[in-house]
Amino acid sequence: MNILAVSINHRTAPVELRESLHLNNDEIKSLIHLAKEELFSEGLIISTCNRTELYGIPKNDKLDVLDIQNFIFKYKDNSDVKPENFQTFASAEAIIHLFKLISGIDSLLIGDNQIYHQVKESFQTSEEMQFAGVLMKRIFDAATKTGKRAISETEISEGAVTVSYAAVQLVEKIFSSISKKTALIIGAGESGELAAKHLKDRGIGRLVITNRTPDRAEKIARELDSETISFNSFKEKLHEFDIILSATSADSLILTKDDIKNSMKRRNNTSMVLMDIAVPRDIDPSAKDIDYVFYHDIDSLNIIVEQNLSKRKIEIPRVEKIINEEINTFISWYNSLEVAPTIKDLRDYFETIRAEEVGKNKNRFSSEDQEKLDIITKRIINKILHQPTVELKKINELGTSPEETAVKVSVLRDIFGINNNNKENNH
Amino acid sequence: MNSTITIINILLPVLYVCTFGIYAYDFWKGEKKFTNSKRVFLFITLLLHVVYLLSRTVSFNHPPITNVFEIFTILAFSISFSYFILELVTDIRGTGPFIIIISIIFQIISSLFIKESPVVKDILRSNLLGLHVFGALIGYSGITVSAVYGFLYLTLYKDIKLNKFGLIFNRLPNLEVLETLSYYSAVIGFILLTFAIIIGIIWLPRAFPKYSFADPKLIGTFSVWILYGIGILSKTFGKWRGKKVVLFSIAGFVIAILSTMFTNFLSSSFHSFY
Structure with missing residues (x-):
């Protein structure tokens, strides 16, 4: 090939x-x-x-x-x-x-x-x-x-192998219907944008984005058909969100434990998921001590990612088996491109010789024997060609490499001069 | 007939163990190889259990409520039956092992020790009592299943909080679903307990004209009933949710078990039949 x-x-x-x-x-x-x-x-x-x-x-x-x-x-x-x-x-x-x-x-x-x-x-x-x-x-x-x-x-x-997707997978382990939930993305950088896209893909009910530079947040919001909220005032509405994902490049904490505590009070302790994928972290990690608050940072999300990657690695031999099956099917098809015309050419070549010789000699036979001559010579040719035909077909079935197939076919054609014969006929 | 009952009595624990095995295999491996067949297996087990209970009723001419081991086999059936209905309604198929194992325990004890009582009190031949007992047992099964889901909720809640992303995290449904399953099981249990109590109230004056409202069984049963009533109303109309509700369900289950054990085995009550 x-x-x-x-x-x-x-x-x-x-x-x-x-x-x-x-x-x-x-x-x-x-x-x-x-x-x-x-x-x-x-x-x-x-x-x-x-x-x-x-x-x-x-x-x-x-x-x-x-x-x-x-x-x-x-x-x-x-x-x-x-x-x-x-x-x-x-x-x-x-x-x-x-x-x-x-x-x-x-x-x-x-x-x-x-x-x-x-x-x-x-x-x-x-x-x-x-x-x-x-x-x-x-x-x-x-x-x-x-x-x-x-x-x-x-x-x-299967499974999430990026931090932002792992965050979404974790959210789905807490809430049954993400379409009824509201999410806030703090930070409209690459990670925030990716997480926002994942949430949107999974059908989040309401998506709100906030960023120090509003232009960037508005751009992503337009792309994802979502809303924006001012970075200076989002804390006042924290209680409205079931999922808060923070991915800013801020040097210090953006949300303290008290911010979370207050918002939990205002939402009657309904579960809240905090995903802090920023480094350094944006949300006070001690917020995880509050009941019904599920706080996860990049390290905990990486645990999920690593687990899923390990599971995927285990699947590689199964994929390789599928690849082998499909390669064999493909190579069989490819070999048939070489083999089928060769079988036809070989049969045509022998039939031509047979027809010529029968034509030359049929007058030596009585008219009633001429028909028998035709049948007998055809039978002889079929018997001679039976084994080569079977062997050629085997090339397909045995999954022989295309190179080996090409060599075998070429030798056969050379021995009988099929290529030359064809060329001569073409001329 | 008796030989059929004996054969099914031996077969039932085997079938429950096999059903548990299939559910546990799928849970452990995380595969969906037996998604449909495990449900069929559970159905066949339950069907055979129904045949067994009916055979006992017809053969011995009384509902199978005349000794503790007959009660245990009904409990084994009703717990798995409650789970089966819940699985059909919700199509959540991953939690079977945690419920079916309880049926296995009850059925093995029952199969080992069950025998026909030589003398059956006339009172225990009452079909109304049979209905009362069936209602109560399915009701208790409901609250047992509710407590199991409550326990699974707490385990998953803790695992997520502590970043433990193991088998429980990967296989169980999400927290909201577990909470819903626990709640619905409790509601079904509460409705059937209410039904059993109503039948009991109708039957009680006929069987025991001199009964007392201060009887420990009546106090215990009403306490459990009121406890679940408060929990369900608070969840339905109030602000109770999550951990609080499932803790209440588990507490209700523990109190129900303790109350049953106390009133049936330790105290002197009209309800002590065995």
């Missing part, structure tokens, strides 16, 4: 190098355009915050992975990136890598199913740019199926 792949990822290069080769959507399209001209008949380009990868069927048999790396450097010049910062794959290894990637087991966060959607989007871009031929489309289908099976048949994507 003539497919090559190169990958710069979190295993091979630090973030600054990965960043330098990151491609946005427009850049991917422009690179596909160039790759079609210079390198590949069909292919795929994936670029996320943790990796940039190129897959392709070379136009030229002499093309190797170094040519692909140089091609990337030509487009995204960075002298710090060295060839050793790339992982390279050829043939079935490239497909296996793609299947591992889409299943999430090659991700920095094992089981991260965001990669599944990112790979699918990359497939779509390839198709839109007519960069996906028969082989690539089949690879897309097989990869998508593998990713889907990994997510649905294993627990590789």
Whole structure:
């Protein structure tokens, strides 16, 4: 199988190098355009915050992975990136890598199913740019199926593996219906925004954001269809919130134990969840001593994250089993591309010889024997070809590698001169 | 008929242990392998238990309430039956092991020691009394299940507070659900206890014309009934919630057990039948 792949990822290069080769959507399209001209008949380009990868069927048999790396450097010049910062794959290894990637087991966060959607989007871009031929489309289908099976048949994507998502998971262990709850996000930085998005995704009833700089809070509120509250006055309304998530960069405490105590009194001791994911912490940790107050900081949330990551790691062998099954199915299909035409060509070749010889000699037989001659010679040819046909079909069934299949098929064709014969016929 | 009763008497503890095993396996492993089959298993166990109770009633010509071990088998049935109904209504299937284990204890004791009393008092052949006892036992099962959920609530509450994210955290439903389950079980228990008390009030003057309102059984039963009444009303119409409600439920359960033991085994009451 003539497919090559190169990958710069979190295993091979630090973030600054990965960043330098990151491609946005427009850049991917422009690179596909160039790759079609210079390198590949069909292919795929994936670029996320943790990796940039190129897959392709070379136009030229002499093309190797170094040519692909140089091609990337030509487009995204960075002298710090060295060839050793790339992982390279050829043939079935490239497909296996793609299947591992889409299943999430090659991700920095094992089981991260965001990669599944990112790979699918990359497939779509390839198709839109007519960069996906028969082989690539089949690879897309097989990869998508593998990713889907990994997510649905294993627990590789189960549980929260980020602090902000762990916070949401914890909230769901306290409240039964998050859609009836009100949440306050203090701090509209990256962590606050991510937590706000998670809460919104889980269907939080009312989401309010506060930030020292109101513009930033308003921007996120607009994006998430939520509300804002002034940073100077939010403490007065603390009792309205069932969930308070704080993620500011303040140097000192924003909420004291007394603030929480007072708000608990005003809400008749209805449960309140405090998630402090700021470092240094924003909420007085002694607030956890108050009844019905569930206080958690980044360390306690990290316990959940670590547990879930360990569980996901245990699932890797199950995902690898799925990958093996899908790879075998794909390779069988690929081998059949070589084997089926060969069987047909072989049979055509023998039939031609038989028909010619019968044609030349049939006048030596009586008219009633000519029909028998036809039947007998056909039977002889069938018997001769039975074993080679069975052996060729076995190549598919036994999961032989595409390279081995290509060699066997090529030897057979050479022995009988099928290629030459076809070429002569074409001429 | 008697041989059928003997066979089912041996089978019942085995079936309860098997049902518990399936529920416990799913809980421990966190898998959903037996999500539906465990419910079917519990249903079959309960069905066989119904057949057993009916067989005893028909065969011995009295409801199975004539000795403590007959009462125990009804308790085993009603506790698991209460759980089964709760599981059907709420579709929360992860808490079975904590309830079914109580049935196992009652059923094993019952199966080991149960025998037909040679002489059955005429009073115990009353169908009205049978109805009263069934109502009371299902009522007590309700408050037992409520106390178990209350206990699970407190365990999970403590685990979350102390950042212990182990098996309890991962497998149990959330705190609000546990609180709701505890509350609904208590309500069902309270309704059935009320039913049992009403039947008892109707039956009592007929069976014991000289009964006294100062009888320890009556005082104990009414105390438990009033206690649960206060708890349920406070939760429904007042501001009681969370830990306070479940603690009240657990306290109510402990008082109910102590009261039953005291009035049935230690004090002198019209209610001491065995």
